[in-house]
Amino acid sequence: MQKIIAKQALTPNGWEQDVEIGVQGGRIVHLQAAPAGAKPTVGLALPAPLNLHSHAFQRAMSGLTEARGPDPRDSFWTWRRLMYKFLDQLTPDQIEAIAAQVFLEMLEAGYAGVAEFHYLHHDAGGVPYANLAELSERIIAAASQAGIGLTLLPVLYQFGGLDKRPLAGGQRRFGNDPEQFTRLHEGARQAIAAGAQDFRIGVAPHSLRAVDKFGLDRSVDLGGSGPIHMHLAEQVAEVDEVLAHVNARPTEWLLANYNVDPNWCLIHCTQMTEQETQALAHTGAVAGLCPITESNLGDGIFNGTHYLGLNGKVGFGSDSNVHISLFDELKTLEYSQRLRDKSRAALATPDRSTGRVLFDAAVVGGAQAGGRDSGVLAVGKTADILGLDLDNEWGANRTGDMALDTLIFGGNGQHCISDVWSAGRHMVKQGRHIAREQITKTFIATMAELEQDI
Numbered sequence: 001m002q003k004i005i006a007k008q009a010l011t012p013n014g015w016e017q018d019v020e021i022g023v024q025g026g027r028i029v030h031l032q033a034a035p036a037g038a039k040p041t042v043g044l045a046l047p048a049p050l051n052l053h054s055h056a057f058q059r060a061m062s063g064l065t066e067a068r069g070p071d072p073r074d075s076f077w078t079w080r081r082l083m084y085k086f087l088d089q090l091t092p093d094q095i096e097a098i099a100a101q102v103f104l105e106m107l108e109a110g111y112a113g114v115a116e117f118h119y120l121h122h123d124a125g126g127v128p129y130a131n132l133a134e135l136s137e138r139i140i141a142a143a144s145q146a147g148i149g150l151t152l153l154p155v156l157y158q159f160g161g162l163d164k165r166p167l168a169g170g171q172r173r174f175g176n177d178p179e180q181f182t183r184l185h186e187g188a189r190q191a192i193a194a195g196a197q198d199f200r201i202g203v204a205p206h207s208l209r210a211v212d213k214f215g216l217d218r219s220v221d222l223g224g225s226g227p228i229h230m231h232l233a234e235q236v237a238e239v240d241e242v243l244a245h246v247n248a249r250p251t252e253w254l255l256a257n258y259n260v261d262p263n264w265c266l267i268h269c270t271q272m273t274e275q276e277t278q279a280l281a282h283t284g285a286v287a288g289l290c291p292i293t294e295s296n297l298g299d300g301i302f303n304g305t306h307y308l309g310l311n312g313k314v315g316f317g318s319d320s321n322v323h324i325s326l327f328d329e330l331k332t333l334e335y336s337q338r339l340r341d342k343s344r345a346a347l348a349t350p351d352r353s354t355g356r357v358l359f360d361a362a363v364v365g366g367a368q369a370g371g372r373d374s375g376v377l378a379v380g381k382t383a384d385i386l387g388l389d390l391d392n393e394w395g396a397n398r399t400g401d402m403a404l405d406t407l408i409f410g411g412n413g414q415h416c417i418s419d420v421w422s423a424g425r426h427m428v429k430q431g432r433h434i435a436r437e438q439i440t441k442t443f444i445a446t447m448a449e450l451e452q453d454i
Contacts, residue, residue, distance in 0.1 A: 001029065004021040004022075004042065004045060004385065004421075005019075005021075005034045005041045006018075006020075006044065007044065008403075009021070009045040009046070009377060010044075010046050011031060011378070015400045018038075019034055020032050020034040020038070021385065023383040026197060026198060026382060027423075027424065028382075031377060031378065042388060043387075043391055043397075043418075045385055046363075046377075046388070047374065047375055047376050047386070048110060048374075048384040048386035048422070049112070049363045050111065050115060050369065050372055050375075050384075051113065051115065051318055051326075051366070052115045052229075052265060052317045052366050053229070053265075053290055054115065054116050054117060054321060055117055055319060055321070056098060056102045056103070056118075056139065056321065057087060057090060057098055058319075058321055059105075059324075060090075060450060061320070062321065064086070087173060088169070088170050088173070089124075089450060090120070092129075092135060094449065095120065095135060095139075096138040097142075097442045097445075099116075099138065100142040100443070101443035102142075103148040104439050106148060106318065106324055107427050107428050107433055108417065108432065109326045109414060110326040110327070110414075110420060111148070112148070112385070112420060113148060113149030113198075113366070113374070114143070114150060114370075115153055115265075115369060116139055116143075116150060116151070116153060117153050117229060118135070118136060119154075119157050120135055120174065121135055121173065121174060121175075121184060122172070122173045122174075122175070126167065126173055132180065133187030133188045136152060136154055136188035137188075140199070143199070144196060145439065146427070146433070146435070146439065147425045147434075148422055149198045150195070151202055151370040151372065152192055152202070153229050154184060154201075156176060156205050156211055156218070156219050157174035157176065157206045158178075158210060158215050159211070161241065162208070162244075163245070178215045181215075185201075185203065185222050196423070197423070198372070198382060198422075198423040200372065203219045203222045203228055203229075206231060207230060207231040207238070208250050208253065213257075220258065225263065227264075227369060228263050229264075229288065230254075230267065231266075232250050232251060232266040232267060233266075233272055234267070234299050236300070238271070249276065251266075251272050251279070255280065260280075260285050262284040262286075262313075262368060263285075265286040265287075265288045265369040266286070267290070268288070268302075269302060271299075272302075274303070274306060278310055280312065281307050281313075286313045287307060289316055291336060292319075292322065292323050292325070292328060292332055293319035295332055296323075297320075301339075302333065302336070304336070304337050304347060308347055313361070313368060314365045315369045316362050316365075325414055329362075330358040330359065331408050333358065334346060353402070354405060354409075355405035355407070355408040358404075359408070363375045363376065383421055384422055384423065385421040386417065387417075387418050387419030388407070388416045390406075390416060394410060394413070394415050417431055
């Protein structure tokens with residue numbers, strides 16, 4: 001049994017001092033007062049959240065799309081074209097190496113798990129591999145190497161738009177019809193079953209632009225009682241396209257046609273009316289927010305104050321992985337609300353500080369979205385634990401909610417992360433992933449290969 005001694009810990013009873021956390025078989029087996037005089041393992045113990053939305057391969061593009069293109073109206077859609085051009089080069093070995101590095105960086109950033117929205121399925125030109133689930137297996141191998149908890153979300157991607165135009169260019173690596181996707185998903189399910197005990201599988205119909213009604217129905221059937229993730233209402237042009245084809249906005253149409261419930265996670269939702277915001281909050285589904293990527297791509301601002309005010313569930317993801325930082329994701333959401341409304345402490349409540357509201361939302365919403373039995377330090381729960389050292393110039397030995405506020409808004413919370421356990425796997429020690437040297441060496445070699453073709 002592992003025993004973690006924390007000077008302070010965030011438990012279901014709130015903040016507690018001098019806590020011993022017992023971990024065995026990947027779960028928390030006891031939570032009790034630490035023995036008198038016991039040497040602390042960590043200064044602060046928190047439940048470690050799940051990163052609910054990632055496209056791992058895009059990590060290799062970080063820094064490549066920040067110059068303005070020939071169109072002065074550079075936008076999400078020009079970024080998207082560059083992304084398609086980039087991914088045509090990637091081999092299975094390179095994809096696995098990039099994913100392992102991404103998952104390492106997530107662990108070092110404080111995430112214990114990830115929901116990988118995996119839509120890169122085929123070889124260049126859209127030619128299926130002999131093993132349809134080849135690249136799903138590469139993602140699983142990368143997660144196993146990094147030791148992160150994985151919820152794999154194979155993505156159904158049928159069309160290039162609501163007019164059902166064929167996939168073109170880099171998109172062809174994503175494409176499946178529902179029948180082929182069913183076989184691919186089954187292969188991925190078998191591979192997940194052979195992985196770590198805490199690995200899970202869900203399903204992800206990409207978006208209303210990329211799947212038809214039959215494909216969406218098939219995806220929901222495949223998802224069963226597991227997680228169902230989908231991009232929804234990210235861009236104005238997306239909303240306009242859906243409105244033109246089905247005479248309803250994306251959120252409006254989805255809620256009218258499907259029983260959206262807590263199994264669902266709708267990604268981005270940066271283009272919703274107040275009525276849609278209220279309706280989605282009442283479903284119990286998670287709104288999957290990726291504030292850094294949404295800022296990078298100019299998506300828009302989520303109706304956070306309204307949604308959380310209605311007790312809507314949210315969680316956080318790193319999406320394009322342009323910058324992987326748990327605390328910066330939370331801060332970026334809060335700052336977007338302040339800038340929009342010219343306010344301060346926008347998401348705080350009378351009994352919880354801004355940082356506490358954000359962190360509580362991240363751990364609860366992430367666990368729900370990933371189908372992961374975590375999100376709280378409690379007996380019987382998966383041992384996803386984030387350990388921090390606050391005895392330094394960044395943490396200033398703060399306690400309680402003020403410690404969270406300092407980590408999130410002080411700008412240096414990442415420096416305070418000392419340890420991360422994922423389902424009891426102690427993968428980060430003294431701020432560094434235990435396999436950093438080898439994983440990063442392989443990643444750097446992979447990037448050198450790719451640079452030759454960019």
